Amino acid sequence: MKQKLYDKLVAYILENQNKFYRLAFSYVKNQDDALDVVQNAVCKALAHYMDLRNEKAMKTWFYKIVLNESFALLNTKKKVILTDESNYCEIPYEEKGLEIHDDLYDQINQMEKDTQNIIKLRFFEELELNEIALILGMNLNTVKTKLYRGLKTLKVIMEKEESI
Numbered sequence: 001m002k003q004k005l006y007d008k009l010v011a012y013i014l015e016n017q018n019k020f021y022r023l024a025f026s027y028v029k030n031q032d033d034a035l036d037v038v039q040n041a042v043c044k045a046l047a048h049y050m051d052l053r054n055e056k057a058m059k060t061w062f063y064k065i066v067l068n069e070s071f072a073l074l075n076t077k078k079k080v081i082l083t084d085e086s087n088y089c090e091i092p093y094e095e096k097g098l099e100i101h102d103d104l105y106d107q108i109n110q111m112e113k114d115t116q117n118i119i120k121l122r123f124f125e126e127l128e129l130n131e132i133a134l135i136l137g138m139n140l141n142t143v144k145t146k147l148y149r150g151l152k153t154l155k156v157i158m159e160k161e162e163s164i
Contacts, residue, residue: 002050009049012058013042020066023125027070028077037073041065060134063127067117067135107157108150115150118143 013020017038024037045065052061108119114136121132129147133140 005052005055006046006049008055009045009052009058009062012062013045019125020062023063023066023120024070026120026124027067028073033073033077037066037069041069044069057134059127060131063121063125063131064135064137103161104154104158107154111150111153112146114138115146118147119150119154122147 020038020041021034024041025031025034028034028037041062045062052058108116111119117136118132121127121135122129127135129143130140132138133143136143138146
């Protein structure tokens with residue numbers, strides 16, 4: 001039974017690795033960091049696969065690990081202080097087909113963090129609302145409320161920009 005669960009987890013990860021990378025990239029906005037996030041998430045999942053009590057929850061369980069790893073990386077990046085900025089030159093990298101540069105995506109990124117997460121998971125990762133609630137550890141009704149308020153806000157902002 002243990003080996004069967006492990007094999008299913010490995011198959012699930014391999015089958016959906018591009019989705020996990022895309023999700024991590026949408027948060028960390030760097031190719032190498034996104035790869036690190038996914039690698040760390042896979043390592044944690046494989047090390048703790050016995051903690052997964054319900055095989056049907058594998059999807060939400062792994063998405064939660066990827067999100068937590070993304071947030072952990074972002075938190076450690078905030079703490080890094082460059083000492084010699086004169087030698088530092090950041091070369092922007094754009095992942096074709098993964099980075100979205102438009103007004104809508106920029107507006108989503110300016111929203112409250114919970115609302116941002118919910119909208120990204122719902123529309124970019126195509127997760128169900130109950131899955132999002134499990135991943136983020138929120139009540140389903142809270143997820144619905146934040147989603148609909150966020151969408152309403154986006155609609156108002158986008159209509160204003162179109163009228164300009």
